[in-house]
Amino acid sequence: xxxxxxDLETHSQSDAPIHPVAADQPPAIDTDSLSGVLPAISxxxxxxxxxxxxxxxxxxxxxxxxxALIAIVVAIAGCFLEVKPIVxxxxxxxxxxxxxxxxxxx
Numbered sequence: 001x002x003x004x005x006x007d008l009e010t011h012s013q014s015d016a017p018i019h020p021v022a023a024d025q026p027p028a029i030d031t032d033s034l035s036g037v038l039p040a041i042s043x044x045x046x047x048x049x050x051x052x053x054x055x056x057x058x059x060x061x062x063x064x065x066x067x068a069l070i071a072i073v074v075a076i077a078g079c080f081l082e083v084k085p086i087v088x089x090x091x092x093x094x095x096x097x098x099x100x101x102x103x104x105x106x
Contacts, residue, residue: 079086091099
């Protein structure tokens with residue numbers, strides 16, 4: 001269904017005033033029109049805000065570092081298991097160049 005010119009005229013007219021915006025400035029947001037749409041949250045409140053002691057923060061940091069190390073070990077193990085396809089993928093841009101490996105550390 002294609003819109004007719006009369007449909008376009010009714011949809012293009014709006015009650016909100018049009019304000020010109022400079023090219024280097026972002027458009028301003030009218031917060032009055034958003035008051036019924038967004039819930040009111042004060043900046044002092046954070047949902048599920050829990051006060052933690054220093055030791056609780058250190059425990060959480062220790063746990064996150066532990067999970068990160070596990071992820072790194074799993075990724076390294078996966079790379080060792082799939083080393084041949086990874087090397088073939090990396091050799092694709094060097095078409096015609098013969099790679100010579102004399103020792104495992106090279």
